[in-house]
Amino acid sequence: MSNYSFGSQEETMVMKKVKMGFLFFLICMCLLVPVHPTQRLSPTITDLAFKNVDFAMNLYRKISSYHDKNIFFSPLSISTTFATLSMASDGETQKEILKGLNLHQLEQVEEPELIPRLFQQLCGNITRNGSLRLDQGTALFVSQQFEIEKIFDEQIKRFFNADVRTVDFMDPKSSSGIINEYIEQKTGSKVAEIITNLDSQTQLLLINIIFFQGEWQMPFNPNHTENRPFHIDNYNIVQVPMMFKDDEFYTTEDVPLGAKVLKLPYKQGIAMLILLPNKGMDYSLVDDKITAKRFLSWVKQLREMQLEVHMPKFKLEQSYLLHDILPDLGVSGVFHDSANLTKLSRNRGLKVSEVLHKAVIEVDEKGTTAAAATTAGIIAYSLPRPFIINRPFFFFIYHEETNTLLFMGRVIDPTKI
Numbered sequence: 001m002s003n004y005s006f007g008s009q010e011e012t013m014v015m016k017k018v019k020m021g022f023l024f025f026l027i028c029m030c031l032l033v034p035v036h037p038t039q040r041l042s043p044t045i046t047d048l049a050f051k052n053v054d055f056a057m058n059l060y061r062k063i064s065s066y067h068d069k070n071i072f073f074s075p076l077s078i079s080t081t082f083a084t085l086s087m088a089s090d091g092e093t094q095k096e097i098l099k100g101l102n103l104h105q106l107e108q109v110e111e112p113e114l115i116p117r118l119f120q121q122l123c124g125n126i127t128r129n130g131s132l133r134l135d136q137g138t139a140l141f142v143s144q145q146f147e148i149e150k151i152f153d154e155q156i157k158r159f160f161n162a163d164v165r166t167v168d169f170m171d172p173k174s175s176s177g178i179i180n181e182y183i184e185q186k187t188g189s190k191v192a193e194i195i196t197n198l199d200s201q202t203q204l205l206l207i208n209i210i211f212f213q214g215e216w217q218m219p220f221n222p223n224h225t226e227n228r229p230f231h232i233d234n235y236n237i238v239q240v241p242m243m244f245k246d247d248e249f250y251t252t253e254d255v256p257l258g259a260k261v262l263k264l265p266y267k268q269g270i271a272m273l274i275l276l277p278n279k280g281m282d283y284s285l286v287d288d289k290i291t292a293k294r295f296l297s298w299v300k301q302l303r304e305m306q307l308e309v310h311m312p313k314f315k316l317e318q319s320y321l322l323h324d325i326l327p328d329l330g331v332s333g334v335f336h337d338s339a340n341l342t343k344l345s346r347n348r349g350l351k352v353s354e355v356l357h358k359a360v361i362e363v364d365e366k367g368t369t370a371a372a373a374t375t376a377g378i379i380a381y382s383l384p385r386p387f388i389i390n391r392p393f394f395f396f397i398y399h400e401e402t403n404t405l406l407f408m409g410r411v412i413d414p415t416k417i
Contacts, residue, residue, distance in 0.1 A: 042108065042111070042114070043106040043108075043114065043118065044118075045118055045121050045122040045125060045402055045404075046402060046403075047106060047118075048103075048106065048115075048118045048119070048122055049122065049399075049402045049403050049404040049405070050292055050296075050403070051101075051102045051103055051105070051106060051292075052075055052076055052079050052102075052404060052405055053075070053292035053295055053296075053403070053404075053405045054102045054291070054292040055075055055079055055101050055102045055103075056075030056292075056405050056408055057290050057291055057292060057295075058102070058329055059073070059075060059078070059325070059329065060073075060287075060290070060408060060410075061287055061288065062325050062328050062329060063320065063325065064284075064287050064410065068284070068412060069412055069413075069416070070316055070318065070409070070410060070411055070412055070413060070416055071318065071408075071409050071410040072316040072317075072318040072359050072360075072361055072407065072408075072409035072410075073318060073320060073357060073359050073407070073408065073409070074210045074357075074359050074406060074407050075405055075406075075407075075408060076404060076405065076406050076407075077138075077210045077357070077359070077406075078322065078357055079101050079103070080119055080123070080138070080160065081138050081162075081206060081355075081357075082097055082100075082101055082326075082331070083101065083103070083115060083116060083119050083160070084116075084138065084140070084156050084159075084160045084162050085097060085140075085206060085334065085352070086098055086101075086103075086115070087116060087152060087155055087156060087159075087343060088140075088152055088156075088341050088343050088344030089334060089339070089340055089341050089342075089343060089344070090340045090341075090342050090343055091340040092333055092340065093333045093334050093338075093339050093340040093341065094340070096330055096331050096332065096333050096334065097331055097334060098115070099330055100326060100329045100330045100331035101331075103115055106118070113155075113159075116155065116159035116160070117159065119159060119160065120158075120159045120160070122402065122404060125399075125401065125402060126399045126402070126404060126406070138160065138161075138162045138163075138207065139162060139163040139164070139165060139179075139182060139186075139206075139207050140156075140162070140163070140164045140165070140204060140205070140206055140207075140344075141165050141166070141167050141175070141178075141179055141204070141205040141206075141207065142164060142165070142166050142167075142203070142204050142344075142345070142350075143166070143167070143168075143169050143202070143203045143204065144166045144167065144168050145347070146166070146203070146204075146344075146345040146347045146350055147345055147346070147347060148164050148166075148344065148345055149343060149344060149345060149346065151343070152164070152343050152344050163182075164344075165178075165182070167179065169198070169199075169200060169201070169202040169203065169205075170200055171200075172197075172198040172199070172200050172202075175198060175202075176195045176196075176198045179194075179195050179198075179205065179207060180192060180193055180194060180195050182207075183207060183209050186209070187209060187210075187211050188211075190211045190360065191209050191211055191358060191360060194207070194209055194319070194356060194358050195356075199353065201353070202353040202354065203349075203350055203351060203352075203353055204341075204344075204350060204351065204352050204353060205352075205353060205354050205356075206352055206354070206355045206356075207356055209356075209357070209358045209359075210358070210359050210360075211359075211360045214266035214267075214270060214272070214397070215266060215267050216264065216265070216266060216267070216365075217265040217266065217267050218245065218247055218265070219365055220243040220244065220245050220311075220364075220365035221244075221245070221365065222365045224243070224244040224245070225241050225242065225243050225244065225313070225365060226241070226242055226244070227239045227240065227241055227242070228240065228242035228310065228312075228390065229390060230242075230312055230390050230391070230413075230414055230415075231390055231391045232391075232392065232412060232413050233392075238413060238414070238415050240312040240313070240314075240414045240415060241312065241313045242310050242311065242312055242313075242390070243309075243310070243311050243312070243313060243364075243365055244308070244309070244310055244311075245308075245309050246306075246307070246308050246309075247306070247307070247309070248304050248305065248306055248307070249262060249263065249264070249304070249305070249307045249309060249387070250262075250263040250265075250302040250303065250304050251263065251302065251303065251304075251305060251307060251387065252298060252301040252302050252303060254275075254294070254297075254298065257286060257289055257294070258277060258278045258281045258285075258286075259275050259276060259277045259278060259281065259286060260275075260276050260278070260387065261273060261274065261275055261276075261298045261301075261302070262274040262276070262307070262309065262387050262389075263302055264309075264311075265400075266397075269399060269400045269401055270397065270398070270399060270400065270406070271397070271398060271400055272363075272395055272396070272397050273295075273298060273299070273395065273396040273397075273398065274311075274389060274393055274394070274395050275290075275298075275393060275394040275395070275396070276387070276389055276391070276393045276394075277391070277392070277393070279391070283391075283392040283393075283394075283410070283412075286394070290394070295396065295403075295405070296403060299398075299403060305385065306385070307385050307386070307387045308385070308386045308387065309387045309389075310386070310387070310388040310389060310390065311363075311389045312389060312390075312411075312414040313363060313364050313365070313414070314363050314411055314414035314415075315360075315361065315362045315363070315417055316359075316360070316361050316409060316411070316417060317358070317359075317360045317417050318358070318359055318360075318409075319356065319357065319358040320356070320357045320358075321354065321355070321356060322355035322356070322357050323335050323352065323353070323354050323355045326355070334351065334352045335351060335352050335353075336351060337349065337351060339351040339352065359407065361397075361407065361409070392410065392411060392412045393410070393411055394408070394409070394410050394411075395408065395409050395410075395411065396408045
């Protein structure tokens with residue numbers, strides 16, 4: 001009996017040694033297997049959308065530092081236009097453009113057409129259901145003495161649906177007329193006379209103009225619109241046509257920032273986000289604290305509740321000389337004699353003379369009836385909470401599926417266009 005026990009123990013010890021030896025062998029083999037670095041994931045349109053929001057906030061701060069008036073622009077439109085220009089550039093000029101647009105982190109050497117393709121996919125995603133009324137015109141007008149590279153001409157048409165046209169800048173009156181006529185035609189006569197003064201020394205003019213008019217899912221009743229006071233500051237008050245609606249809206253509060261957020265949906269996946277600083281809060285203190293991360297946090301934290309919304313009607317028509325603003329964001333070389341635009345033309349001495357951006361928006365009672373809204377997460381109150389937009393506020397118009405920021409602005413005085 002004892003011999004049998006001893007034999008069993010010996011066999012058990014042998015088996016353990018075999019198992020340990022096999023385990024040691026496996027460990028050694030694993031150590032010998034070469035470790036490959038994690039493959040970098042290719043950026044998506046979500047990454048592009050986030051970078052675009054970051055660029056928007058940077059550009060907004062630069063514009064707001066110049067004045068305390070109304071602001072309205074399209075960051076997507078501007079970044080799309082300069083992405084077009086980046087395809088025409090090379091070397092340091094191209095690096096500056098991509099870095100200024102906050103797109104350099106998306107660039108991949110093995111995929112030179114990645115960023116243009118992402119823009120193409122993003123814009124296609126935004127407009128695929130035809131719900132967004134967005135009239136846009138982008139074009140590069142180049143002096144007749146420069147011969148355009150065929151590859152560049154093909155690329156900007158394929159990825160951006162843009163045009164490259166030659167004009168005689170030596171005749172400012174004629175070239176201004178041609179450019180204004182082009183823009184007017186592209187925007188359905190909504191925007192005209194964007195060019196007033198044109199230097200005869202101009203070599204390349206980059207034009208971008210955009211018009212937007214959204215239709216609310218839940219329209220305001222014009223019969224409820226009344227003139228009410230809007231407090232520009234502690235000393236200046238103007239009377240504005242104030243729209244009114246009592247309904248279920250998505251809202252949240254950014255306590256650290258000292259502001260409330262309201263979502264006003266347009267039809268088919270486009271929405272306006274209102275950021276209203278608390279009463280007594282200086283809107284200028286909010287400027288430096290608006291970031292892409294913060295914007296996305298507002299979108300995620302929205303909750304539905306019954307609100308009485310009072311919102312002013314307004315129309316904004318803003319123009320910007322981007323060649324005066326973008327150097328503050330690091331994009332300067334493309335405007336100098338040292339600009340490298342060899343992908344646009346092999347001719348030397350080509351630089352961007354001007355970059356003009358004009359954006360127009362109208363906000364009124366118009367809209368279409370919304371589909372039935374979900375009641376999940378509704379916070380019940382005996383009386384609806386008031387959300388009264390009667391002081392300076394910020395607004396963001398974005399594509400909900402991708403969180404792409406199409407437009408952003410600041411309203412200081414709704415009576416000023």
